[in-house]
Amino acid sequence: MLNGSTGNATLECKYQKISRDRIDEKPDNSYSEFKSRPLPDNLLVPKHTDFMITKCYVKDQKKQLKLLQTDGLTFIEEHLQHEDQKKDYAQQQQQKPKPSVLMLGLDSTSRMNLRRAMPQVYKYVSQPGWFELQGYNKVGDNTFPNLLAVLAGHSPNTLSKKCNVSTIGCLDRVPFIWKRFKRSNYTTAFAEDCKGINTFNYLLPGFQVQPVDYYLRPFLVAIESKFPVTKNFGFPFCVGRRLSFDYVWDFGRQFVERFVKNRTIFGFLWSNSFTHDYYTATTALERLFLKHLHSFEATGLFERSIVILMSDHGHRYNTLRQAASGYYEERLPMMFIYVPPWFRQQYPHLVDNLRKNRNRLSSSYDLHMTLQHLLQLESTSLADFAMKHRSVACPSCQSLLFELPFNRSCQQAGIDEKWCCCHATKTLKKNGFVRTLALAVVRRMNDHLVMRNFSHICHNFTLTHVHKIVRRLEQPADDNSLEEDETVYILQFWTFPNQPRFESTVRWNHRKHKLHMDVEDLSRLSSYNEDSNCINDKIAKKYCICKDSIRTIIRTLKGTTKPTTPRKIVYKDMDIFLG
Secondary structure (H helix, E strand, O other): OOOEEEOOEEEEEEEEEEEOOOOOOOHHHOOEEOOOEEOOOOOOOOOOOOEEEEEEEEEOOOOOEEEEEEEEEEOOOOOOOOHHHHHHHHHHHHHOOOOEEEEEEEOOOEHHHHHHHOHHHHHHOOOOOEEEOOOEEOOOOOHHHHHHHHHHOOOHHHHHOOOOOOOOOHHHHOOOHHHHHHHOOOEEEEEEOOHHHOOOOOOOOOOOOOOOOEEOHHHHHHHHHHOOEEEEOOEEEEEOOEEHHHHHHHHHHHHHHHHOOOOOEEEEEEEOOOOOOOOOHHHHHHHHHHHHHHHHHHOOHHHHEEEEEEOOOOOOOOOOOOOOOHHHHHHOEOEEEEOOHHHHHHOHHHHHHHHHHHHOOEEHHHHHHHHHHOOOOOOOOHHHOOHHHOOOOOOOOOOOOOOOOOOOOOOOOOOOHHHOOOOOEEEOOOOHHHHHHHHHHHHHHHHHHHHOOOOOOEOOOEEEEEEEEEEEOOOOOOOOOOOOOEEEEEEEEEEEOOOOEEEEEEEEEOOOOEEEOOHHHOEEOOOOOOOOOOOOOOOHHHOOOEHHHOOOOEEEEOOEEEEOOOEEEEEOOEEEEEO
């Protein structure tokens, strides 16, 4: 009973519609709210209602209201009203069935950590029909470049030639795969939790035009603004009376339940709340995530659909990243693809190719091409794909439903040298050369701050410790970028102030004493959460230590404390600082 009396108190409930803001210049960062209305017991949800916030009050004899409960509700309204359209779909599925596609993503989850932290989920995705891509290698540092590759076939570099991603309207021009699914009469959805770090909104303007048919973002912005937010594991954990995680997956289940039996669907569900910052939190998520997988199973999803369980990368900083396995964990995210029985029967050759590809090198661009392939299953090779349907950043990349080369190189898969896991390496002893190389890297970082005009807000770096250095032992035959007398080194080092930890992949020419490195490609192995609030550049946040964030670093010597003071020396023609 929503409204009524109990003793001397009266229960009174109201609801308020929430929708996307169609006026704001950045509608992804806003929402529209309608006038509150009474919520009777027998309310029929009005048409064109996507989201609703409800509030129930207790009214005493003095007619004073006390808030008893508030909640947020999502609705998946049927847009396809005409019966003849539904019949056309049923007929098409009988003649030439197309698979629905649902992508399920957990941020920062390596394939090793899934086994370690979610053994029951791993057992679930080891059932018949599931294929694990054990050679799946990320192509970029953080979430944005890796999901941009999957969903659009672009890298940030290739996209920059199309438009400035920081400019309002740029993301609307990107050829996201859901646009092609929509043109192919699929019903589309996109949901992600933690509004502050959403993939296309963190330090980005988001979408001006709603990107898919069913889009959770306006609701997410509304509830995180209106409801109490409890943070845990670094991000919104509880929003109101529910887990932030549950809003995404309940929305996804509603979407699947509504359409999967009478419509082809494409859905992309992504969660940051548990797994983004703490690898141990993945264990806390296991039972809940397994429950959602079973709820999807109950809808009939796995009878009709290709289901992709994936991540963007493993943990990029702190404890797990600094472990012995951290280098590989960061670069090898989990990737599982489920193929329904009817697809296995109708396309056995494609499934056989997928089976062969389980232990071959693959990338985010290949996954993009797989999504393209699902819309033209009659294709027999990459040559059958129009140029507009190929990956711009990796034209040679291909569908995982085609057999990948056995001895494929990272360059062929669109994986930059820095992220490639295929090279054998040798750990070196720390000596004078290693120290010199590290000092040259730090000097380059300081020069870069000046070049980017950040030196007035970001502190100069001083090398304090070289933790580890490895040398790559070989280079692929198809990679001609390595000059004679050049060697690739991977260097881990700490700097002053604030003791940030970095990893850099560099090339050093021993004959010319010349360093080749891109400061923008540095990896930050420790969190920059408290160091870089003075700057809004997504990449620069990795290597900027804001001058207003500097913490006192002291070194204990024989029972006394003294500040660490760098001394300046000259090495050849370079000024270098020693800690």
